Amino acid sequence: MTSTQGHDEVRFAIVGTGLMGIEHIRNLKLRPDVRIAALCDPVKKSLERARTALGDDASGVAEFSDCGAFVAAAKSRLQVDAVIVASPNHTHHEVLKLLFGTRLHILCEKPLCTTLDDARRIAEAADAHTRTTGGVFSVGMEYRYMPPVSEFIARVKAGEVGKLRMLAIREHRFPFLPKVGDWNRFSRNTGGTMVEKCCHFFDLMRFIVGAEPVRLYCSGAMDVNHQDERYAGEKPDIIDNSYTIVDFANGARAMLDLCMFAEGSQNQEEIAAVGDLAKLEVLIPDGDLIFSPRVGFAGKKIERRHVAVEQALLGAGHHHGATYFQHEAFLAAIRGRSAVEVSANDGLRAVAMGVAAERSAQEKKVVEIPRLGD
Ligand SMILES: NC(=O)c1ccc[n+]([C@@H]2O[C@H](COP(=O)([O-])OP(=O)(O)OC[C@H]3O[C@@H](n4cnc5c(N)ncnc54)[C@H](O)[C@@H]3O)[C@@H](O)[C@H]2O)c1
Incomplete structure (x- = not known):
C-alpha cells in the first residue's frame, strides 16, 4: 500500500475482465483511495473492454494475457497489493493456486470452486496464505x-x-x-x-x-x-x-x-x-x-x-x-x-x-x- 493524502492507497489487479471484472472496475473507480494497477485476461476483447471501462485511468495499467506472467510480475517489479479473481468458475482453482505464492490480498468471486474437493483444498490453502503472508482472503458473496x-x-x-x-x-x-x-x-x-x-x-x-x-x-x-x-x-x-x-x-x-x-x-x-x-x-x-x-x-x-x-x-x-x-x-x-x-x-x-x-x-x-x- 502507498500512502496518499492521509489514507493508504490500495493498488488492485483484476484477473478476468469480463462482465463481473468490469463491474469491479467500475465500482473501484468510485473510490478515491484505490487504483487499478493491472489487468489479466487471455481474451484481447475482454482486456479492451476493461480499458474502455477504466477510461482516463487506463494509462499506466499493466496488462497480462496469462495469470502466471502476472504473478511473476507481482513478485518482482509490479506494484500491486490486492487482486480480484473474476475468471470463470472452473479456473478459480488454478488461478488461486498461483496467487497463493504471492503476498497479495485476494477477493475471489463466487463460487469458490466448482467441486467440494477443490473447495476444501483451496480453503485450506487460503488459510495458510493468510497465516504465512498476512494476505486477506475473501469470497464475493454480493x-x-x-x-x-x-x-x-x-x-x-x-x-x-x-x-x-x-x-x-x-x-x-x-x-x-x-x-x-x-x-x-x-x-x-x-x-x-x-x-x-x-x-x-x-x-x-x-x-x-x-x-x-x-x-x-x-x-x-x-x-x-x-x-x-x-x-x-x-x-x-x-x-x-x-x-x-x-x-x-x-x-x-x-x-x-x-x-x-x-x-x-x-x-x-x-x-x-x-x-x-x-x-x-x-x-x-x-x-x-x-x-x-x-x-x-x-x-x-x-x-x-x-x-x-x-x-x-x-x-x-x-x-x-x-x-x-x-x-x-x-x-x-x-x-x-x-x-x-x-x-x-x-x-x-x-x-x-x-x-x-x-x-x-x-x-x-x-x-x-x-x-x-x-
Ligand atoms: N458475485 C456475483 O453476483 C457474480 C455475478 C456474475 C459473475 N460472477 C462470477 O464472476 C466470475 C466471472 O463471471 P463473468 O460473468 O464475468 O464471466 P465472463 O465470461 O463475462 O468473463 C470471464 C472472463 O475471464 C476470462 N478468463 C478465462 N480464463 C481466465 C484465466 N485463466 N485467467 C484470467 N482470466 C480468464 C475470460 O476471457 C473472460 O473475459 C465467475 O466466477 C462468476 O461466477 C459473480
Whole structure:
C-alpha cells in the first residue's frame, strides 16, 4: 500500500475482465483511495473492454494475457497489493493456486470452486496464505451487501422477528447471460446452477440462520431455457428452475425457489424471514422492507420502509449497489480495521450446499450435507 493524502492507497489487479471484472472496475473507480494497477485476461476483447471501462485511468495499467506472467510480475517489479479473481468458475482453482505464492490480498468471486474437493483444498490453502503472508482472503458473496438485504439481515439478527424458524428466498429472473467462450452453459465449468448461482442464497441462509445445514432436498431441472442451444454439438446441462428445502442444525428451516424464465417479475429477489414474533420481508429491486408483527385481525398489519441506494452505485453494476459495499468490507479487512466478513470457509460451505443440491436433484433424494469440521 502507498500512502496518499492521509489514507493508504490500495493498488488492485483484476484477473478476468469480463462482465463481473468490469463491474469491479467500475465500482473501484468510485473510490478515491484505490487504483487499478493491472489487468489479466487471455481474451484481447475482454482486456479492451476493461480499458474502455477504466477510461482516463487506463494509462499506466499493466496488462497480462496469462495469470502466471502476472504473478511473476507481482513478485518482482509490479506494484500491486490486492487482486480480484473474476475468471470463470472452473479456473478459480488454478488461478488461486498461483496467487497463493504471492503476498497479495485476494477477493475471489463466487463460487469458490466448482467441486467440494477443490473447495476444501483451496480453503485450506487460503488459510495458510493468510497465516504465512498476512494476505486477506475473501469470497464475493454480493447478496449480503445489497443495502436493503444488509438491513434485513441486521434486523433479523437483532431479533425483530423473534426466534427465526423459517427463511424463504425466491429468485425469479432472466436466463443465464451469454459468457465469454460460453463457459456457463455446462455444469462441468460452473459446478451446476445450484453451485454457480445458488451458492449466494445458501450463503445467505447460513449467515441469517446462524447455524449449519444438516440436509436438503432439491427438485430441479432444465425445462425451458437453452433447449435449442448447441455448443460444438453439445446441449447445455444446467438447471433453470428448482425448489430446495434445507434443514438447519438449530431447527430452523429454509427454502429456495429459483426460476430463470421469469424475467417479467417485478422483483427479482424476495426474501422472507418468519420467527415466533413477526415476519420480515425484503424486495429487490423495489428496495422495500415489510415488517408484519403477529397482531390480531384489527391490528396494524404491516410497516413498510424503503432503503434507497445512490444512483451512482446502482449504475456501476448489476447487483443493486452491492459490489461497492463488498469492496468497502474487503478494504476494511486489508487495512486491519475489521475482520474478513466472507471467509474461505464460508465459500467452501456454500459450495458444499450447492453440490448437495445438484446431487439431490439428479438422484431425486434427500442428501445429508457433509460435516466440515463443525
Ligand atoms: N458475485 C456475483 O453476483 C457474480 C455475478 C456474475 C459473475 N460472477 C462470477 O464472476 C466470475 C466471472 O463471471 P463473468 O460473468 O464475468 O464471466 P465472463 O465470461 O463475462 O468473463 C470471464 C472472463 O475471464 C476470462 N478468463 C478465462 N480464463 C481466465 C484465466 N485463466 N485467467 C484470467 N482470466 C480468464 C475470460 O476471457 C473472460 O473475459 C465467475 O466466477 C462468476 O461466477 C459473480
